[in-house]
Amino acid sequence: MVDKTESFEQETPILAVIQDIRDGAVDPRTLTKDLRQSCVEVFIAEGYPEVQIAQILHRSEKTIQRDIQEIRTRNSVKPNVEFVQQFIGDVIKKGLSHHDYLVRISNVRETSDSDRIQARISAWRILNGLIERLQGLGYLPLRPKEIIGDLFHHTDDQNGEKSFQEVHRAINDVIDVANQCGTMTPELQENVKALQQRIEKAEIMEEVDKLSKQPKEVKEESHDQQTY
Numbered sequence: 001m002v003d004k005t006e007s008f009e010q011e012t013p014i015l016a017v018i019q020d021i022r023d024g025a026v027d028p029r030t031l032t033k034d035l036r037q038s039c040v041e042v043f044i045a046e047g048y049p050e051v052q053i054a055q056i057l058h059r060s061e062k063t064i065q066r067d068i069q070e071i072r073t074r075n076s077v078k079p080n081v082e083f084v085q086q087f088i089g090d091v092i093k094k095g096l097s098h099h100d101y102l103v104r105i106s107n108v109r110e111t112s113d114s115d116r117i118q119a120r121i122s123a124w125r126i127l128n129g130l131i132e133r134l135q136g137l138g139y140l141p142l143r144p145k146e147i148i149g150d151l152f153h154h155t156d157d158q159n160g161e162k163s164f165q166e167v168h169r170a171i172n173d174v175i176d177v178a179n180q181c182g183t184m185t186p187e188l189q190e191n192v193k194a195l196q197q198r199i200e201k202a203e204i205m206e207e208v209d210k211l212s213k214q215p216k217e218v219k220e221e222s223h224d225q226q227t228y
Contacts (some may be wrong), residue, residue, distance in 0.1 A: 014038045028057040038068045088137065097131040099123045171195060
């Protein structure tokens with residue numbers, strides 16, 4: 001058996017190395033640790049159990065177990081905002097790519113009616129699943145009541161700094177997002193309607209409060225003039 005290990009370089013495709021091992025052109029016992037772990041990583045992805053990986057690479061199960069542990073440690077990811085943003089962006093891109101591909105299939109003239117319908121249904125499921133994932137991750141509205149409550153919360157916290165016009169605009173933004181994403185459910189419509197009614201009442205109460213203060217202000221002004 002010819003030992004080709006020494007001729008392997010970093011750029012050698014790992015699948016080619018594995019094929020040489022299977023063909024008997026390379027003795028797996030001569031592989032470097034890094035090259036062996038690369039093979040282990042491929043076998044794990046293909047669903048091979050530890051026992052079979054050990055047999056293929058002519059190593060003990062304990063060695064393979066240590067390799068797997070080191071691979072997991074090396075591939076571990078710590079919470080990172082930039083990584084999350086990049087990953088979410090990649091998920092969105094792939095999801096929309098699959099959706100667009102299915103829509104194109106449904107538009108092909110040769111596609112049968114049943115396949116066209118199935119492609120459209122699958123495209124919608126992908127889009128709907130993507131929306132649900134983004135909702136779960138906080139990138140799209142998920143709980144209308146919490147959003148509505150948050151609007152009033154911020155209005156109260158800012159001591160009236162946010163005008164009613166700004167609140168109306170915020171509600172319109174929620175409605176626009178829901179319509180664009182297809183998440184305008186009857187529940188959300190009811191919550192929006194209830195919120196708009198609450199705002200109208202708040203506006204009326206503010207006007208009433210202003211009117212109630214006018215007599216007091218006039219009285220105080222008159223008293224000041226008399227004192228002067």
